[in-house]
Amino acid sequence: MSNQVPLQEGLFTWPSSQPQLLGSRCSQCAEAAFPAQPDCRSCGSRDTQIIELGDRGILWTWTIQTFMPKEPYLSDETPETFRPYGVGYVEMPGGVRVEARLQANSPEQLKIGMPMQLDIVPFRTDENGEQKMTFSFSAAEKA
Amino acid sequence: MDVAIIGIGLHRFGRSPDMSGMQQGASAVRAALADAGLSWADMQFAYGGSQDAGNADALVNELGLTGLQFTNIWNGCATGGSSLHAAYSAIKSGEYDLGVVVGFDKHPRGAFNPQPKEWGLDDWYGETGLMLTTQFFALKTQRYMHDHGITEDALIRVSEKAFANGSLTPTAWRQQALSYDEIANSAMISDPLRKYMFCSPAEGGAALIICNADKAHQYCSNPLFLKAAAVRTRHYGSFEVFAPSQAMKVADAPTVTASKAAFELAGIGPEDVDVMQLQDTDSGTEIMHMAENGFCKHGEQEKLLREGATGINGSMPINTDGGCLANGEPVGASGLRQVYEVCVQLRGEGGARQVPNNPRVGYTHVYGAPGISGVNIITR
Known part of the structure; x- marks a missing residue:
């Protein structure tokens, strides 16, 4: 099996048996952000801390990306193998709505307000054979 | 001191394969100068911009090296609005009496592909396919x-109206009216928006001659x-x-604050506007912008569209030239195309698409990345 590495450090805790999205919270006004920001966009404070935003949330809005984006999109796909993907904003218990790819890719599978869970999934394999992992959401399994 | 618009020019939107974007900008300036009966040498200042077609101040190579102050403006989709605002301020300040505002562009086919770094974002955001304007809208x-409580019916009606208006506009890129069913059955691009509900990146140029209003009647x-x-x-x-x-x-969206600021400056309200241009990157945004600009309450659009209120003969005519949907979006020129069309309507020169009853007050609104809005109010 190929080596798996995060597409970008600092977006989620991984590897982990229960990965969490990472963000930041302002020590002054308590607003949260994703990805983690050194400066607070709400009050301008420079005093922010990295926090876990959670691994479950509620779907706030969604769409389906039906055509393969031009660069800077960088996947292993070709126009022939491109598979449409869902995109949504998920309301996280950490207090912020996070934009993410969704595993579901047909309208019948998606509904505003549905519970979602975080998955860390392979996105592409780079020239060294390393699998780049990214964050994604799917319909939450019943707890 | 008031600011007057005394000349308007357009280089037709769509595709001009034999011309650079810059040449299309120069073409629009020449048209605006001819409309005003002035020459390039009369211009004391210029503001202009484009996204993909080069530095606007290089237009002097086409138009003449007269030594005027020429400032390039790049402000995303609000480039035209920002150029016009700069010219408005230059006249208001008393520094200049007469100048030109120009926008032009020439984009490749297909959706825009912005680079994350230019917008203060990390590469992963673009690489994983989350950075598309179509997706956001x-x-x-x-x-x-x-x-x-807006339904797909409203989305379809916006597009139906846009292409109907485009069919009446000799300068529009898309001049073929589309039926309700053609729009409703077109391919789903990004749910809930279908193919005929999106505008396309395009080419074109637009220019305005701006003047101290005290001197406007000289020209x-x-x-x-x-x-x-x-x-x-x-x-x-x-x-x-x-x-x-x-x-x-x-x-509030930036559109709400720009709109309120503009109405305050003009000393009028949304009920006073006779003809308007609202950014219609897609049919969904036109619907949202109707409310964000104060022309109706959120949710009222469904009924207004069903009743035809936004058509040329309706109570609130929107995008009488077909808007971005029928004209495409050359980013640098698009905001000034809106002003051009409102001026045509206020002059009563709209021909087959002329709004009836001598409209007196026009309104233009542009919105775009990364959350910027420009509003202009124009009167006779």
Whole structure:
């Protein structure tokens, strides 16, 4: 099996048996952000801390990306193998709505307000054979 | 001091394969100068911009090296609005009496492909396919429909009206009216938005000759007056394009604040506007912008569209030339095309698409990445 590495450090805790999205919270006004920001966009404070935003949330809005984006999109796909993907904003218990790819890719599978869970999934394999992992959401399994 | 618009020029939007974007900008300037009966050498200043077609001040190579002050403006989709605002301020300040505003562009086919770094974002955001304007407008429209009871019927009617208006506009790129069913059955691009509900990147140029209103009658018998020009950016809490996350708290969109500022400057309200241009990147945004600009309440659009209120003969004619949907979007020129069309309507020169009853007050609104809005109010 190929080596798996995060597409970008600092977006989620991984590897982990229960990965969490990472963000930041302002020590002054308590607003949260994703990805983690050194400066607070709400009050301008420079005093922010990295926090876990959670691994479950509620779907706030969604769409389906039906055509393969031009660069800077960088996947292993070709126009022939491109598979449409869902995109949504998920309301996280950490207090912020996070934009993410969704595993579901047909309208019948998606509904505003549905519970979602975080998955860390392979996105592409780079020239060294390393699998780049990214964050994604799917319909939450019943707890 | 008031600011007058005494000349308007357009280089037809769409595709001009034999011309560079810059040449299309020069073509628009020449048309605006001819309309005003002035020459390039009369211009004391210029503001202009484009996204993909080069530095606007290189237009002097086409138009003449007269030594005028020429400032390049690049402000995303509000480039035209920002150029006009700069010219408005230059006249208001008393520094200049007469100048030109120009926007032009020439984009390759297909959706825009912005680079994350240029917008203060990390590469992964673009690499994983989250940084598309089409996607954002679909996401915002989807939520708006959910919150305000808007149905697909409204989305279809916006496009139907846009292409009907385009068919009456000799300078429009898309001049073929589309039926309700053709739009309703077109391919789904980004749910809930279909193929014929999106505008396309395009080419074109637009220019305006701006003048101190006290001197306008020296040049022109029918000046129009730019009563307000306002540009605003996003607040913390507004839902904007290119946002890896959004706050839970809700703030007014930049369109709301730009619109309020413009109405305040002009000393009038939305009920006084006779003809308007609202940014219609897609049919969902036109619907949202109707309310964000104060022309109706959120949710009322469904009924207004069903009743034809936004058509040329309706109570609130929107995008009489077919808007971005029928003209495409050359980013640098698009905001000035809106002003051009409102001027045509206020002069009563709209021909087959002329709004009846001698419209007196026009309104233009541009919106775009990364959450910026520009509003102008123009009167006779």
